[in-house]
Amino acid sequence: MNPIPVNTPLLNGNELQYLTQCIETGWISSEGPFITKFEAQFSNYIGCSHGIAVSNGSAALDIAIKALNIGPGDEVIMPAFTIISPAQSVVTAGALPVLVDSDALTWNMDVNQIEAKITAQTKAILVVHIYGLPVDLDHILDLAKKYKLKVIEDAAEMHGQTYKGKMCGSFGDISIFSFYPNKHITTGEGGMLLTNDSELAERCKKLRNLCFEPNGPRFVHHELGWNYRMTNLQAALGLAQLEQIDHFIDKKRAMGASYQQGLLPLKAKGYQLPLEKTEYSENIYWVFGLVAPSPEEKERMVNLLTENKIGTRPFFWCMHEQPVFQKMGLFKNESYPVAEKLARNGFYVPSGLGLSEPELATVVSIFNQF
Template sequence: MTSAFVPVNTPLLDGNEAEYLAECIRTGWISSEGPFIKRFEESMASAAGRRHGISVTNGSVALDLAVHALGLEPGDEVIIPTFTIISCAAAIVRAGLVPVAVDCDPATWNMTIEGVEAAVTSRTRAIMLVHIYGLPVDLAPIIELARNRGFKIIEDAAEMHGQTYRGAPCGSFGDVSTFSFYPNKHVTTGEGGMILTDDDALADRLASLRNLCFQPQQRFIHEELGWNARMTNLQAALGVAQVERLPRTVEIKRRIGRLYDSHLENVEGIRRPVPRTNYADNIYWVYGIVLNDDVPFDAKEAMRRLAEKGIGTRPFFWCMHEQPVLRRMGFMLNERHPIAERIARRGFYLPSGLALTEDEIARSAQALKEILA
């Protein structure tokens, strides 16, 4: 009998999710006006040590609003990692700004102070810090540079719910921070996002932008174009239940990482995630694998072979400086970032969802061993 397919992600919804959703339905509060919205915003802000949380429809829109609200001028440059999701560059381009890409560290897959320093020009106005896969960016030197130069900081903590940097919560750094609540995140609302800030005026502006810039004194007269980016009470109800169990979620994720490590410890031909740095322990949002150069196939072929064995996978991010849409727009032409280019082609991640069983981890690891043999 063929074993069941192991999906790359299955969320865990075994807390108060059903109870809170039933309350929404029972009371009729299913729109963006319901009481769970404020509860979710306050709980996320509290978890990250922030004053304000502004819930939105997804993590990409969170970045759009966060960049727009900072009031940067057209043509200003924003430094970003090339190894990230398109949402980061898209938010910058849509705001009339210029994305400037930097390469990543080969071990943590995050942007580095050396890369950022080399990318600074007279037009640099902001840095978008993006924490990748399980370990945060080494923040202290980059934040020091930003403060010394007067640069704004956007912290994309989409993958870092519950993670810390030197003991301080990810999402607590920078002028604005953003989270995503897609089903593969440590806190999920199905779709959804959040912007966090300590700035009262900026929080008010973000709340207005996500609500079409309606005016309190005359609702349907608009001084500025905003977004309809409101989260629903149903989504927020899920979020409240998910934040309640966040410490347990982090424990589960780290246990998944340890189990994969034990199965793959002596396997040749791969680079596994770094378990810890001097500033953070890996939270294993996903369990990423990078094939060594002596493996005679790339990530795409490895994923195909794993799929044949019933194992779900996902590729690593594709570099921003190699994105056709951005190159057609004239951004990041003739650039090379060899570390990111290599891991984009030779990296993928194994099943990493919270509902993953020990048997599924063992099966996934064994399948990887077999395709490498």
């Protein structure tokens, strides 16, 4: 049996045509027509006025934090259960991440725990939508208004997902997306910031480009930024992918429905399958995750799948248990039991857009053998 990787991208649209156009015209760097086209079309798709394409999602987070003037002495409330990028951007800016535990059903941050974490030093709430369902945003937006806080919306995994009919990524004062190969649309590496604030958009454009002064001498700099530019090649790839986004979403949801049906017997064994929908959203299944009844059972099942050439990935590891942050003295004596259970017991199975129906059936079959 051929290996079934945890993710395979789908590149069957105009990708080759657009990339060839870049090469034939010589526009391969961070300047070129596909950059502005991709920024305009993606921001329009999400429903925001401005899109700023960057080299990756983590770069977008760095820029978002600095553009909002978050720094030493500031606190940013965020989930304990997420990839390290959001916390890394907060910490490297000199600010303090303040963690919130997860909701056991959606795996997103528990919005009911946020208000108790707000202090005079709180500057922003960093919302991270996890795995396929969005965070319950209404409560967060109410808190942000009440306490005059900024909302940074990390929609890296949410291309095309909606909250109460409105696109995820359109709710934050500033929002970010990632276009890594396992996302619903990919540019290989890449990311984008979205905002409706014209001044904030210009600030982000400046920060991604080494803070060159738009009207001053070219190589005279008054502050530090980054070289976080996206290439025209990447934008060409992204534009071709964006043309297929509706098809990709339908494919992901069909894949999720097949797994829900095929892996239903796992519930009797104590496994938790993803929540199919909430009152505000239907799961988009960025990945299809499973939470085993114990770490030992997770290890047993992952090993069996690996022996049968089925790829898996563990869930994110909690921020308060990251060795790098512990060495910094952060999060001492903090515990987030729901997030810890997800991190210890969770894993996901092949669910990339390139997964074929026979491959999905094989994955289900291997599970049911054991």
